[in-house]
Amino acid sequence: MKDVDLNLLPPLQALLELRNVSRAAERMHLSQPAMSAALSRLRRHFNDELLVRSGRSYELTPFARALVPRVDQALTDIQDALQLRAEFDPASSDRTFVIAASDYVTGILIRHLRALIGAEAPGVTVDFVPTSRARLKPGLETFASVDVVIGPMGFDLDGSSRQLFRDEFVIVMDSSNPLLASERLTVADIASAPHAVGEFGGSIVTPPMRFFEQMGQAPVVAARVAGLQGLPAIVEGTDLVAAVPRMLATRPVQTLSITAVGFDPDLEVPLVEGMFWHPLQSTDPANLWLRSVIQRASTHLSGEGLAAHPVTIAAH
Incomplete structure (x- = not known):
């Protein structure tokens, strides 16, 4: 299992369903080069082309067609597992969240964020990691160690996103x-x-x-x-x-x-700043709460x- 990157499952599902790199990239909020890189990694892992050109479109290989129900089931199981955290309670949690952000964002946002967290979740800790040291990587690998990335929109940052300010x-x-x-x-x-x-x-x-x-x-x-x-x-x-x-x-x-x-x-x-997160965390209660706090803290910003x-x- 050490050679298996589970972050490739969502892109794989999108590629198998849409059979189109550009449309799969759009669905996953990835850049097209990032999705192409994911497809290359998947081809190497399975030792199969997965998608082959047929005229002006692509078709699934026999192996890829056999993968479809298994990949769908695997993602369903993962999402079900994430829902086990539905009992997340900010008031009693002692969880540590990690946010990757620039020094500029940290400087203007942290006092508003701390005020909200102090009132709603006194036991929760939020660590800010500079984006320059967060080892932001193509695709979704960044979110293995970071809960949310705050960064400028329009710079091909991957993941699901929402504009902040x-x-x-x-x-x-x-x-x-x-x-x-x-x-x-x-x-x-x-x-x-x-x-x-x-x-x-x-x-x-x-x-x-x-x-x-x-x-x-x-x-x-x-x-x-x-x-x-x-x-x-x-x-x-x-x-x-x-x-x-x-x-x-x-x-x-x-x-x-x-x-x-x-x-x-x-x-x-x-300069338009947004927050980015792993698509699989979109419905996770803890991540939802964190994003809500960040969004509300951003409404206090004004120049x-x-x-x-x-x-x-x-x-x-």
Whole structure:
């Protein structure tokens, strides 16, 4: 059994039923490359093609047709087993949940989440694991050690998902930065200033970097740090600028000698965060409760109190 990955069962069922990689990926909330990779692993495991082309569509091999009732039964048994936890009671539970999230999400969400958990489930512990260290993997393997992932929508994170909240990026800089003396700021002005940027490992391109690229600008990167949380403090007392989510900038602007500058409304650089979980956990009472708490904590988030510079950043 050590060589059997049970995470492959849901994709296998979808492939056997739909006989189409793209449609199976859509059902499982997976990217098409992730579903193709799952099919390749399944073919190696069973030493059978499973799906073979027939004209413009695919057909099941004889072996795959024999698998259909067994896979359906196996998933039914697993779902039945999960329902054994239907007696989950937050008030008496001492369970530890694990949430993978960026430092930005953890920083703005944790106090609201702790307030709700303290009131509803005083014995429950929630561990936040940085997404950079959570070993996020293609497919659903991540959820072997993580209950919920909170991350940006549109970055091919796998699993079932739901949008949590929307934010937007602003530019923060020291309050004495000469740029603030300008009556008009453009994207080119900001791009030419030395930037401090947050990185998340791998080849991830953050929304601000993607925005500058689309605007035909290449920011001058003068400092790199892990994540976004430390950027407001880094720019204080320097000539650096940094793009950070508005909700992350709100408190530092009130306590540090820094100023936030927003973009013109038609140049908004959005950040939409969502939560992701294993499809098999969709009806699990414990996971349902955790997702409910996260969703309710997110409703308390707001960046409307940010004191931004009156001059906004224009395209030209």
